[in-house]
Amino acid sequence: MSGTFMSLVVLEAALTALAVVMFLYRGMLDMKEEDHLVLDAAEAHLVREQDSIRHKVSALSRYLKVIAVAWGVLLFAIFSLWIAEGLNMI
Numbered sequence: 443m444s445g446t447f448m449s450l451v452v453l454e455a456a457l458t459a460l461a462v463v464m465f466l467y468r469g470m471l472d473m474k475e476e477d478h479l480v481l482d483a484a485e486a487h488l489v490r491e492q493d494s495i496r497h498k499v500s501a502l503s504r505y506l507k508v509i510a511v512a513w514g515v516l517l518f519a520i521f522s523l524w525i526a527e528g529l530n531m532i
Contacts, residue, residue: 444527450520457516461509468502471495 475495 444523447520447523447527450516450523454513454516454520457509457513461506461513464502464506464509468499468506471499471502475499 475492
């Protein structure tokens with residue numbers, strides 16, 4: 443195995459770990475998100491809190507999409523390099 447191949451595998455592992463942490467954080471935020479009807483001004487702070495949570499979840503979802511694309515590209519690069527090295531051994 444070449445140094446490039448191992449570097450890509452380590453980068454893929456780090457990206458996977460980051461994605462898992464982000465999924466866990468998003469799950470924690472989703473548990474706090476509630477669907478409810480605010481009936482009076484006394485509960486207005488709950489609306490602001492829920493808006494903040496929804497904003498964090500949507501921002502995190504955008505980052506997760508970027509990580510998913512990067513993960514796919516890296517997986518393709520690793521697979522291509524593995525095939526190329528295998529063909530060079532023949």
